[in-house]
Amino acid sequence: MTDSISLDGQGPVGVFDEKRAEQAIRELLIAVGEDPDREGLRETPGRVARAYREIFAGLRQKPEEVLTTTFDLGHDEMVLVKDIEVMSSCEHHLVPFVGVAHVGYIPSNDGKITGLSKLARLVDVFARRPQVQERLTTQIADSLMRILEPRGVIVVVECEHMCMTMRGVRKPGAKTLTSAVRGQLRDPATRAEAMSLIMAR
Numbered sequence: 437m438t439d440s441i442s443l444d445g446q447g448p449v450g451v452f453d454e455k456r457a458e459q460a461i462r463e464l465l466i467a468v469g470e471d472p473d474r475e476g477l478r479e480t481p482g483r484v485a486r487a488y489r490e491i492f493a494g495l496r497q498k499p500e501e502v503l504t505t506t507f508d509l510g511h512d513e514m515v516l517v518k519d520i521e522v523m524s525s526c527e528h529h530l531v532p533f534v535g536v537a538h539v540g541y542i543p544s545n546d547g548k549i550t551g552l553s554k555l556a557r558l559v560d561v562f563a564r565r566p567q568v569q570e571r572l573t574t575q576i577a578d579s580l581m582r583i584l585e586p587r588g589v590i591v592v593v594e595c596e597h598m599c600m601t602m603r604g605v606r607k608p609g610a611k612t613l614t615s616a617v618r619g620q621l622r623d624p625a626t627r628a629e630a631m632s633l634i635m636a637r
């Protein structure tokens with residue numbers, strides 16, 4: 437089955453070809469010296485293909501689909517959702533990187549806001565793609581700026597990369613922190629206030 441939704445310049449065209457993914461996994465099993473026809477592996481290519489459909493579902497989603505907006509004239513202070521679980525895939529090795537994202541914004545003058553859960557959904561749209569952590573962070577910030585037109589945005593992402601844990605340099609526990617700050621949140625005092633809320637445990 438093939439899904440095809442154009443992302444209108446937001447990224448690659450999100451086509452998922454399940455049959456092709458299944459064939460590729462079968463080839464990979466042969467390439468690593470396995471027998472894809474043995475009992476335990478017979479269903480694996482199809483299963484892995486379906487898993488990849490889910491893991492890379494963000495390739496077929498636009499941020500606008502999840503970041504619905506509403507208006508609340510009464511609130512012009514910072515809104516911050518912290519510790520949003522991140523499960524993404526490193527585009528260099530196609531293994532997971534996992535951790536949390538903290539997403540904050542100061543609503544526009546006309547009070548354009550979004551539901552809190554929508555910030556977490558936005559993180560998923562970009563996390564469920566082959567990614568690097570820096571791009572994940574800036575894509576969240578830039579789409580918030582574009583869609584909510586807020587006065588400022590801060591996004592901080594803290595992740596552990598399995599490509600540094602299970603292979604290669606093998607340093608479990610090492611965390612990578614990335615941030616993207618836009619608009620009024622670049623102001624040192626406002627930024628410091630946001631960072632103290634993010635770092636408070």
Ligand SMILES: Nc1nc2c(ncn2[C@@H]2O[C@H](COP(=O)(O)OP(=O)(O)OP(=O)(O)O)[C@@H](O)[C@H]2O)c(=O)[nH]1
Nearest residue numbers: 526527528529567568569570597599600603604605
């Ligand atoms: N900047 C950035 N680098 C990443 C990310 N995820 C993985 N990497 C790095 O991508 C690099 C790829 O380096 P290469 O030298 O091409 O690949 P490699 O030989 O597998 O590298 P090692 O992991 O050092 O064994 C590694 O240093 C990874 O740690 C990410 O999200 N952002």
Ligand SMILES: [Zn+2]
Nearest residue numbers: 526528529599
């Ligand atoms: Zn990697």
